Amino acid sequence: MTEKDKEAALNRYLEEHFIEEEKAGLEAEKNSVTSAKRPETGRSRLIPYSNPKAKYYCLIGLLIVSIIALVIVDAVRKKDLLKVNYGFSMGTVVIENIYGEKDYQPIFDDIGGIIEECDGRLSLTNEDSLISVLNRTHTADFGKEAGRLFDPLKKLYEDSDGAFDITVGSISALWAIGTENARVPEEDEIEDGLSHIDGSLISSADGIVTSGEGQITDLGAVGKGYVCDLIKDYLVEKDIHGACISVGGSILLYGAHGDDPVYTVAIRDPEGEASDTIGTLALSDCCVSTSGNYEKTYEEYGVIYHHIMDPKTGYPVENDLVSATVISDSGLLSDALSTACFTLGLEKGMALAQAYGAEAVFIDHAHQIFVTPGTELNITNDRYRFADAD
């Protein structure tokens, strides 16, 4: 190749790849091989303007990428959404934490509806409820709910040797602790009330539940736990990401909050204010209920009477415990067991809980805490300690 040809080839190259006006500068540069050029000039001259629209394509590309980024971040952050709703139902405070759902209002509404309906069916104070019908006529059609609701309670009555008895209503009605009519009944009233208590007379068959003559069936001890089961069915059906529902102290844990399937549940300090606790449990996918002598009380002449009646004595339960907390997969069982164990006291209560494969935390009058083996309770209140810690 002659010098001229090389020149021509270079020019062709330049023409092909570089804008005309840049060529001049490049020519000048060519001759000074060792000049240290300032970066900017070199760069602009050398960008091949092969596709002048590239800039716009890339800007559009960036726009698309930002949109995708936003979508990704949004989808991932959705799990961290938490919406809390406070309400009143079943005569008590309901707190609902729903996690990871954008459209939470229908969920709250639905859950509120479930609780209201359940209350309508099972509430003693509602004259039209199925329970009231049962108590007036001693027979009521509970439909499909009968087996699910009454069979486990009957079994618990038998397993607890009658310490848990839903027919204790005849006694509870006399005392009416927690209402304006709370009083200490006379002994003969209590005798009479006791005579009607017999859990074995409750039977359910094909949805029809019958009770004995003169019996008053009271599901107050299990209603909140049972509604937790109903709510759980709803949450499963709607495939909710996660929820933590408190119905008057009966807790339902479901799913996960954010990424974490483990919830922290605290147990209230029996001697403290509403927000004082004794410790926390790390739980997931279960129900927790507590029965204690501090929830509803009535005081007369310096004596405090609480609302959990002993079906054998007709008086409020008096034993070594001040509160019993039970953890179970079934809300109904956790609530019923907490009442049963509280009534039975420390030893028999602990045995009963273990027989049912449930975890339990009992607190006694001396601020001692007893737990089922394997239950990890984190005590956060230094007035309380584990029973064997001494």
Added chain:
Amino acid sequence: MMRRFIRKGDILIAGMLVCIAVFIWLPAVLNSSGRLTAYIYEDGILKESILLSEDTASRTIEVHGGRILIEDGRIGYIEADCPDRTCMRSGMLSKAGQTSACVPNRTMIVIENKKADRDLPDAVTY
């Protein structure tokens, strides 16, 4: 010598990026100090929300069947016509997660922290 290799625009870009980084980082830091907010519900509907950390003036709020006092970053029922007075027995609330409810009158007070608080339980069983 470095001047030849770094230019104004570069410094500008660096500065912008640092600002963005700080801008994202700040909310995470600030939130952990907690902005306690008390919410008053009447019949399940939010009636009022009070920033306890800022609202230092003492005042009372009338609710259905009672009165709520806010003073010194604390809030509580001071008057209620319900039969069992549980709400008043709860005293003055001041920490996140605390609640006080007057059930017969369907009112309640709740204190929440803006940031998800790790120390607080998700629920309390009683």
Added chain:
Amino acid sequence: MRKLSSGRIALLGLFFALTIVLSVIENLLLPDFAFLPPGAKPGLSNIVVMLTATISGVFPTFLLITVKSLFVLFTRGGSAFFMSLAGGLLSGFVMTVMLKANLKNVSFAGIGMLSAVSHNFGQLLISMLYTKTSKMIYYLPVLILFGIVSGFLTGLVLNIVFPGIINSLHAYRKGGKYE
């Protein structure tokens, strides 16, 4: 797309090899430190990517990014591939826009910073998809700061080295062998 002369292909091949070598060296010298968020790297290969973008144009640059990601696919697995691809593409977009904008006051240092930050951000997005947590977003400020530092350094290197490269290319061309 322009016609690819053999010289150009060779040059691009050189760039490809160089970028891969740089990324390998980078990975060997600096294993994932515990305190660094995943994906924080000095980004040495970014030097070559910027160089390619400047000299060879848009298409070869994205080709280079893809090839680099494929290399990552074979050496470090699928998730790293997507992270590298996402980060690289995002960084490539940003780089191209910056270069086309051709601002007088911005040198490779600035472009390097922006492309490094966007590279990290792209990787962060993919890692968020993979781990399905949004906790990753807390890394963002750190990643930005890292991107600033690494981008600045790599850009600075290119600032210094670039004239020399151009010179040698010219010299080569001048000799006619380039055609």
